[in-house]
Amino acid sequence: MRISHARPSLRSLQVFESAARCGGFTAAGAELGITQSGVSRQVADLEAILGVSLFVRNGARLRVTPAGQRLANQLAEAFSATWTAVSEAAHSDHVVTLSMLPSVAARWLAPRLERFMTAHPEIDLRITASRHLVDFAVEGVDAAIRYCPAPPSNLDAVKLADETISPVCTAEYAHKHGISHPDDLSRATLLHGDLPENWEAWFREADCAIPPQAGPRLGDDTAILQAVLNHQGVALGRSLLVADEIANSRLIMPFDVTLKASYGYWFVRPKETPNVALTAVQNWVGEAFGEA
Known part of the structure; x- marks a missing residue:
């Protein structure tokens, strides 16, 4: 041809x-x-x-x-x-892509996801779980839940919640190691994370003379909490991330001494008029954090 x-x-x-x-x-x-x-x-x-x-x-x-x-x-x-x-x-007006830390996605959002879908079946919610700060301009993300001291001024930001930091463990672990007073932590395995509020700061707040102990260091809160749930030691838990585990008695707070976290939770998005779906997601997240 x-x-x-x-x-x-x-x-x-x-x-x-x-x-x-x-x-x-x-x-x-x-x-x-x-x-x-x-x-x-x-x-x-x-x-x-x-x-x-x-x-x-x-x-x-x-x-x-x-x-x-x-x-x-x-x-x-x-x-x-x-x-x-x-x-x-x-369907783009019904799609909302929300970024957050893996620990927040696993420990806070996942247990509440069915509630969101029941309240907003018309919204296609897509979650990106990452420790890096997303670039809204290039990554196709509509908003984020960030854990930080204060978000940058070039974003619209609404504070969702503050939280406290305190030791958590299983009741079985506390019983096995006889943990009822801060001094008893000398017999425990202390799990370390990357929070600004560390064990040294907590021991000062508890007026306890135990020096900081070496122990496993896990940078991710989800991994730390899983280790605690597996009776591997005691960790400093973030109050919003351990609230559900405390409520269902899977974890306990053996002491009343807490640290006020220097970081807080913020809902952030670019400075532009949000669509109806994004506004609905922001409102729901704010209400859900208020109930925590």
């Missing part, structure tokens, strides 16, 4: 992809709502423009050629991506 310099129409490409996938012109016509002859004409025009045979015709039977199959496969991928993009564009 002689190659034409004309570009094929998107309609002819769609008709060909349907014919190749459906295995015939009649089935493709039924899928697209056009006649069998209309499909045949579109395919013939496409073959003329491309200068290749896309089907081998043997009477009423059709077989896709190798070149035709390669084109059909590529078109199928392209059309799938196109329809996905169209669908996402049509």
